[in-house]
Amino acid sequence: MNRWRVASYAIVVVFLLVVLVPIAAVVVNSLKVPSDIFTPSLKLVFTPTLDNYAKVLGDLEFSSFLVNSTLVALGSTALSLAVGVPAAYALARLPIRGRELWAGGILFTRMVPAVALVVPMYVIFQRASLLGTYFALIAAHTTFNLPIVIWMMRSFFEELPPDLEEAALVDGSGRFGAFWRVALPLTAPGLAATAVLCLLFSWNEFLFALVLSGRDTQTVPIGVASFIGTVSVDWGGSSAAAVLALIPVFVLGLAAQRFLVRGLTFGAVKG
Amino acid sequence: MLTPSLVVLAILIILPLAYSLVLSLFSWKLTEINLPKPFVGLDNYTRLLHDPVVGRALVNTVIYVVGAIGVELVLGFVVAAALFEMTRGRKLANALILLPMIIAPVVTALLWRYLLDPQFGLVSQFSGAVGLPSGIGWFGSSGLALPALIVVDVWQWTPFVVLIMHAGMLAINEEQFEAARVDGAGHLRILRSIVIPAIVPQILLILLFRTMDTYRIFDTVFVLTKGGPGLSTETIGLYTYRTGFSYFDMGYAMALSVFILVTVLVISGIYIRLLRRREAL
Numbered sequence: 320m321n322r323w324r325v326a327s328y329a330i331v332v333v334f335l336l337v338v339l340v341p342i343a344a345v346v347v348n349s350l351k352v353p354s355d356i357f358t359p360s361l362k363l364v365f366t367p368t369l370d371n372y373a374k375v376l377g378d379l380e381f382s383s384f385l386v387n388s389t390l391v392a393l394g395s396t397a398l399s400l401a402v403g404v405p406a407a408y409a410l411a412r413l414p415i416r417g418r419e420l421w422a423g424g425i426l427f428t429r430m431v432p433a434v435a436l437v438v439p440m441y442v443i444f445q446r447a448s449l450l451g452t453y454f455a456l457i458a459a460h461t462t463f464n465l466p467i468v469i470w471m472m473r474s475f476f477e478e479l480p481p482d483l484e485e486a487a488l489v490d491g492s493g494r495f496g497a498f499w500r501v502a503l504p505l506t507a508p509g510l511a512a513t514a515v516l517c518l519l520f521s522w523n524e525f526l527f528a529l530v531l532s533g534r535d536t537q538t539v540p541i542g543v544a545s546f547i548g549t550v551s552v553d554w555g556g557s558s559a560a561a562v563l564a565l566i567p568v569f570v571l572g573l574a575a576q577r578f579l580v581r582g583l584t585f586g587a588v589k590g
Numbered sequence: 591m592l593t594p595s596l597v598v599l600a601i602l603i604i605l606p607l608a609y610s611l612v613l614s615l616f617s618w619k620l621t622e623i624n625l626p627k628p629f630v631g632l633d634n635y636t637r638l639l640h641d642p643v644v645g646r647a648l649v650n651t652v653i654y655v656v657g658a659i660g661v662e663l664v665l666g667f668v669v670a671a672a673l674f675e676m677t678r679g680r681k682l683a684n685a686l687i688l689l690p691m692i693i694a695p696v697v698t699a700l701l702w703r704y705l706l707d708p709q710f711g712l713v714s715q716f717s718g719a720v721g722l723p724s725g726i727g728w729f730g731s732s733g734l735a736l737p738a739l740i741v742v743d744v745w746q747w748t749p750f751v752v753l754i755m756h757a758g759m760l761a762i763n764e765e766q767f768e769a770a771r772v773d774g775a776g777h778l779r780i781l782r783s784i785v786i787p788a789i790v791p792q793i794l795l796i797l798l799f800r801t802m803d804t805y806r807i808f809d810t811v812f813v814l815t816k817g818g819p820g821l822s823t824e825t826i827g828l829y830t831y832r833t834g835f836s837y838f839d840m841g842y843a844m845a846l847s848v849f850i851l852v853t854v855l856v857i858s859g860i861y862i863r864l865l866r867r868r869e870a871l
Contacts, residue, residue: 323675324675324676324677326672327671327672327673327675327676328676330668330672331669331672331673331676331683334669334672334687334752335683335686335687338686338687338689338690338749339686339689340712341701341702342689342690342693344701344704344705344712345700345704348704356710357710359709359710359715359718360718360719361712361715361716361719398598402594402595402598405591405592405594405595406591406592406594406595406596408591409591409592410592413591413592415592421592421596425595425599427855428599428603430802430854430855431603431607431851431854432802432805432806432827432850432851433806433808434806434808434827434830434831434850435607435610435830435847435848435850435851435854436603436606436847437831438610438830438834438840438843438844438847439606439607439609439610439613439844439847440606441834441835442609442840443605443606443609458602459602461598462599465595465598465599465602466599498591519692522694523692523693523694523695523696523697524694525694525695525696525808525809525812526808526809526812526831530831539694540694540696540809543694543696543697544696544699544812544813547699547703547813547814554710557700558700558704561697561700561701564697565693568692568693568694569692571692572688572689572692573685576684576685576688579688579691579692579753580750580753580757583691583750584754584795584799587795588757588792588795
């Protein structure tokens with residue numbers, strides 16, 4: 320092994336430590352009683368406890384946050400896929416006039432910052448008496464998930480060899496048949512990855528949830544944030560809440576690992 | 591097949607944006623629901639141009655954007671090049687590296703709130719143990735709060751830079767390296783003359799996405815500092831939120847929203863033009 324290779328391994332290992340230690344620290348905190356957390360020097364040997372988890376899931380309404388987050392993420396993902404996947408196919412395959420212009424326009428919508436949308440949305444939903452409903456949150460999360468679905472699925476459809484669909488067209492299945500029976504099954508892994516990314520983005524979203532949710536529709540990030548602002552900070556409880564928020568994210572994120580970068584860059588980096 | 595998407599996007603995005611454009615021309619407080627809303631023309635925009643908080647927020651935002659992206663690019667390149675050099679364990683390293691960027695920003699904020707706690711934080715305990723100055727209240731100090739927020743961004747988003755640059759490096763033709771080695775080029779020379787020029791499109795992509803996202807930074811600032819101490823971490827997104835939902839000054843908040851939108855679009859437009867020229871998007 321030459322010195323470059325040794326140095327490279329050292330750099331990657333140090334970087335991985337920097338990445339992982341903060342995550343490990345919160346997991347450790349979530350298993351500690353307060354007297355083990357609030358010590359002047361780090362306490363590595365302690366008796367682990369699940370009290371914090373019991374408390375978070377029991378008293379603190381956190382389980383309703385988990386349910387709300389799940390409903391909103393599923394709703395927004397379903398809506399984005401139902402509307403966005405056919406659009407992606409159309410942009411990949413159909414002879415649409417000004418196709419690149421439409422695609423560019425859809426890309427533009429991803430660039431609209433949430434903070435620019437949330438103020439008018441608040442007023443519109445307030446007038447329509449929809450503030451605090453699941454519908455409001457699902458609609459808001461669709462603003463970032465739908466463009467992602469269109470661009471990501473378009474990149475998957477474009478990678479398919481067109482011959483198979485042409486065979487279906489010759490059979491008289493029509494364009495929709497070619498899409499539904501041929502192209503869609505072939506892009507199943509891409510479709511799954513796209514769905515996973517939508518769930519992930521919705522699960523993590525904070526600003527729309529902060530402004531548009533009501534007492535009964537608050538999501539997990541709102542629950543986590545409420546721990547940080549308070550004067551007496553419950554480190555054990557909030558760490559347990561953070562870990563509960565992290566578990567589904569890590570499971571989903573690692574499942575979609577191969578396509579994560581593609582999703583985050585709108586299909587520009589195939590990774 | 592395209593129409594449903596266009597209708598949904600028009601209702602969910604274009605309509606609210608048009609609405610904010612119109613309402614930004616009125617003076618309008620959310621607390622005075624039944625009072626008339628006088629038309630004030632461009633008053634909200636002239637107020638914006640003379641608002642010292644907007645100026646301060648913009649300066650902070652630019653420091654944050656440039657600081658965070660600068661560190662992420664350099665650090666990301668070093669790690670990506672190191673990863674590229676590895677022959678084993680690359681897959682595992684890739685899987686672990688991506689973890690920070692899928693964590694909710696609010697959860698990231700919570701991690702760092704505890705790591706940087708002056709009394710019981712891991713950073714303080716560690717620096718105390720090795721004899722470095724400890725007990726620093728990062729988020730409570732007007733000089734350190736903004737750098738601390740940059741540290742949080744660097745932790746969360748350097749992995750994104752690493753993975754994109756690494757993907758770019760993997761796409762380089764192996765023959766190029768061999769030819770360079772035959773010519774006797776050393777490691778640094780190869781990095782400078784082959785790797786960096788080859789990943790310029792990836793660097794532009796990183797700049798586009800990171801600039802868009804750091805410019806509108808909200809979650810971590812809101813949770814960690816609320817823009818303080820004083821105005822030391824006020825950002826343009828946070829100020830818009832506060833104007834609308836703490837001061838209920840909706841007309842002005844709409845004008846600020848429009849301002850953020852227009853500036854983001856101008857910046858992104860420049861990057862996209864550069865990317866199109868290199869056929870990277």
